[in-house]
Amino acid sequence: MSQHKTLAADLGLKVFFCHLHSPWERGTCESQNGHIRHYLPKGTxxxxxxxxxxxxxxxxxxxxxxxxxxxxxxxxxxxxxxxxxxxx
Incomplete structure (x- = not known):
């Protein structure tokens, strides 16, 4: 996301970043990681x-x-x- 300012300007979007160590702010990502872990345990x-x-x-x-x-x-x-x- 190093180009997030360009992306936001080009698409007319607002870009938000989650706080570090706050997984509750990244629900969809954390949920998907949980699904992936069924097949690929952490550290694979x-x-x-x-x-x-x-x-x-x-x-x-x-x-x-x-x-x-x-x-x-x-x-x-x-x-x-x-x-x-x-x-x-």
Whole structure:
């Protein structure tokens, strides 16, 4: 995020940063880290994990329903968004 000022100006966005050592300010990120830890425990050497296995984990995470998404998966929500944009 070293270019956050440029990004904010170009897109007309406000950029906020969480305080250090305040995981409650990063709920979505911390939740996703928890999901990832099911497959890759903390401290796992990623250089020892095959690309195909990482791709499988990625697919499982993207297909996993989330309460915050109305029990849809991130993949379903993304597909819905793409469909709505292409129909306009």
């Amino acid at each position: 050497d990623l250089s020892a994990v095959f690309y195909q296995q990482l791709s499988a984990y990625q697919e499982m995470l993207n297909e996993r329903p989330r309460k915050i998404l109305g029990w849809k998966s991130p993949a379903q929500c993304f597909q819905d968004l793409i469909s709505s944009l292409s129909s306009n």
